[in-house]
Amino acid sequence: MTDKTEAQPEALYVAEQLDATRHAFGDDNAQSKRRASAELRRQHAEIQQLKAQLSARQAAPDGWVPCTITYEGQHPEDVAYGPKIMMARLKKWLVRYFALKAEVHSETKAMPLDEHGIAPCPLCGSKSKHVKSGESDGHRILCWSDECECSSGYFFDKEAAISSWNSRTKEGK
Structure with missing residues (x-):
């Protein structure tokens, strides 16, 4: 149970086990087990709903792509999302901008x-x-x-x- 998103099926299994022991043994703690089982199921449903909302927010509209650039040898980074043609233009402009910036910086150092x-x-x-x-x-x-x-x-x-x-x-x- 290291990652809460992976632990949810296990939580449902525990809820089922609580229900099974309550019915099988006529347990004195039946009411507590029933509440624990219900709470595990409620939390599982809430987590699934939150996952769906998060997934919907992270999804880019159809046809949108990332503009990925690498600056000064760093790791590639997505700097924007948009229609493919706009991102191609933005990338071309950013590459030129950073090249000019590096050129000015090297001229400044030499002065x-x-x-x-x-x-x-x-x-x-x-x-x-x-x-x-x-x-x-x-x-x-x-x-x-x-x-x-x-x-x-x-x-x-x-x-x-x-x-x-x-x-x-x-x-x-």
Whole structure:
């Protein structure tokens, strides 16, 4: 009786045995055995009903298939369910997205960073600098070149601004 779902037939067998001993021996505990037998049967019926409900919830509509992907060498994972053509498109898009993400990550690693951890300008290659704009505007990174004028967006903290700047590429601007 390790798994409750496997133990149900055994529970029904026990209920039958309780009924049989009650009838065969005219047992003094007949009422207790009758209640125990009835409770075992009730629990069995309830478990069967719950199994049916669970099975109905887990079943995908007809024609739906999983979109299964593997990311960075991990185990395959079902990330969505839907019509076959949609899942094929989603998988194609996700594979491309993760490939681009890996490409950007490898380009970021190769960039030389200055003493503040800031990469050069992704457009012209000039030195970049951190700027704090007032008390409420936030932080951003600017290209040091007068000709380029490349800058990041505004961020609440310096680390977020640097991280965003360092993840940019020439194509991503």
